Amino acid sequence: MRVAIVGSGVSGISALWLLNEYSEHEVNIYETNDYPGGHTNTVQFTREGKESCMVDTGFIVLNPPTYPNFLRFLRHLQIPLNETDMTFSISRDHGAMEWAGGPRGLAGVFCQLTNLLNPRLYRMIFDIVRFNLFATDLLKEEGKQDGRELSIGEYLDREGYGIGFRDDYLLPMTAAIWSTPADTAALDFPASTLIRFFYNHHLLQLTGKPKWLTVKGGSKRYVDAVLKKLPPENLHLNTGIVSVATLDSGVELVEASGARHVYDHVILATHSDTALDMLRAGGGVSPQEEKALGPWQWSQNEAVLHWDERLMPVRRAAWSAWNYLTLSSDKQSGVDTVSLTYGMNTLQSLPEKAHGPVLVTLNPPFPIEESKIVGRYLYDHPMMTQRSVAAQSLLPSIQNQRRISYVGAWTKYGFHEDGFASAMRLVTSAPFDAKPPFPFQSAQRAIQEVGPATLLGRKVMTFAERARHELVPAWIWVSWVIVALLVWAEQVLARVGLHGVRREVVRIRGCWVDEKKRR
Structure with missing residues (x-):
């Protein structure tokens, strides 16, 4: 068959690799952008007085464990990989509250010394x-609920x-992993989908976490390796497809x-x-196609490659591989x-030392200093909602109908393994x-x-949670005493002119007042 692939992200490139090298089909691939790869976008980082390097801006x-097929694909292509650290930090309201996780342990959690007095942080842990x-x-309740x-x-x-757990841990992490708007979309995320993802990625355990890897020299190396085997005339960049229609001839x-192609x-x-x-522009969409493809929402996100350190945690001790920067409306609750x-x-x-930050x-x-920006890139990400997750189950009903098929990372969780897996499942079955x-x-x-x-551990935590509820009256009195002491400390610090320390005390007092209100 003569097969056309529209889109050269991970799913399109994966389908191209399999069809071009492991089938008898003739394949062409079309891409709107001036580069192939989609979120696989490796660019050159150049800064005066520093060595240049290749940097990934998307994938x-x-x-x-969670990228088994994509990893075997990379190894088959002999793409070199490096081990990396997946540390993370949270920085709220320009450093008003910061903590970091990972191998640093308590040193990262208490990188901000006043965290030692912050009840919200202890409750979060x-x-x-x-x-x-x-x-x-x-997950064990799945299928048992109506x-x-x-x-x-x-x-x-x-x-x-x-x-604290919601706003300083789970909500920022969910919003950042899926590039989802934080205010409501992350809270609307289907619970079992999120928990299943966390479990698959070993995020629900403190030990035994998997090693993380990056592509040495940039992830575009796998795209280049695949395209090297494709006749140049079969790659169509800067070629947006606006319409797809089924005719008697194809x-x-x-x-x-x-321009038209069949x-x-x-x-x-x-x-x-x-x-x-594209289907609508082609003159017709079936009701089943509308149900499978229509419920999805997408968020567009800007990625900026730069060296402006203001976009990192205020405290160097909190600097991590992933740094979540959150802003809240009232400085105490809610992530905007x-x-x-x-x-x-x-x-x-x-x-x-060689490249700078x-x-x-x-x-x-907030605006990044223009002189420190190397490039800006736009990426779209699927928003996981109740409707979109339900729509995923309808995809098999429209596959290969009208001689049109669908692949994409959005068919699962939205990540590279999902895109590769969707392509592999499709093209290893009929008619390919x-x-x-x-x-x-x-x-x-x-599970x-x-x-x-x-x-x-579950028994201990159950007992501790029960005890926490029973001690609420006593805890309220303790909170009143601590708030009173902190008010006195604020006044003393104001008189002696230690305004920086006083601001930290005001922040801690706010946490205790907030804690008392929630009891």
């Missing part, structure tokens, strides 16, 4: 442990998790320029909304915006029947039985 990291121990119980699935916001309310693609089969490796627009700065020196082993910030919360060099492997982890250590 950056992977790990063996308590809730992280509780969430890690009990969250998978919700009606709509719980959102993560509803789940947190039902289980009584604290505001499937017709119409370019933005008006193929035996077309694979739409685009976002769901883009695919739907979430930005994420990738510390590329750490992630891609780029020595700061190399940073990629997603959705900068490609013969890949390795078998497909599921990235889904089976493990609770072991003795975990069982003991």
Whole structure:
């Protein structure tokens, strides 16, 4: 068959690799942009007086347990990989509250010394442990509930998790991982989908976490390796497809320029909304196609490559591979915006001495100094909602209908493994029947039985949570005393002119007042 692939992101490139090298089909690939790869976008970082280097601005990291097929693909192509650290930090309101996780342990958590007096932080740590121990119980409820699935916001309310856990840990992490608007969208995220993702990625455990990897020299190396085997005339860059229609003679693609091409089969490796627009422009969409492709929403995010250190935590001790920057409306609760700065020196082993700080910030919360910007890039990400997750189950009903097929990372969680897996599942089945060099492997982890250590931990946390509720009256009195002492300390510090220390005391007092109100 003559096959056309529309879109050259990970799904399109993966389908191209399999069809071009492991089948008898003739394949062409179309891309709107002037470069192939989609989120696989490696660019040159250049700064006067420093060595230049290649930096990934979209897809950056992977790990063996949750990227099994994509990793075997890279190894088959002999793409070199580096181990990297996946540390993370939270910086709220320009450094008013900061903490860092990872191998630094308590030194990272208490990188801001006043965290030692912050009750919200201790409650957050308590809730992280509780969430890690009990969250998978919700996965065991799947199929036993009638009606709509719980959102993560509803789940947190039902289980009584604290505001610190929500706003200083789970909400920023969810918003940053999926590039989802933080205020409501992250709280509306389907709870079981999020917990399943956390479990698959070993985010619900404190030990035994997998090693993370990056592509040495930039992830575009795998794109270049695939395209090297494709006849140059079969790669069509700067070629937007605006219409897809099924004719008696095949499937017709119409370019933005008006040029028309007919193929035996077309694979739409685009976002769901883009695919739907092309089908509509082609003169008709079936009700089932509308149901499968229509419910999706997409958020557009700006990634900025730069070296402005203001987009990192205020305290160097908190600098990490992933740095979540949150802003809240009242400085105490509610996350209005979430930005994420990738510390590329750490992630891609780029020595700061040679290159200076190399940073990629997603959705900068304030303007970056223009003289420190290397480039700006726009990426769209799927928003995981109740409707979009339900629509995923409808995709098989429209695959290969009208000689049109669909692949994309959006068919699962939205990540590189999902894009590769969707392409591999499609083109190894009829009517393509490609013969890949390795078998497909599921990235889904089976829920493990609770072991003795975990069982003991659950019992301890259940007892601690019960005790916490019973001690609320006493805790309120303790909070009143501490607030009074902090008010006195503020007055003393104001008189002696230690205004910087006083601001920290005011912040801590606010945390205690907030804690008292929530009891």
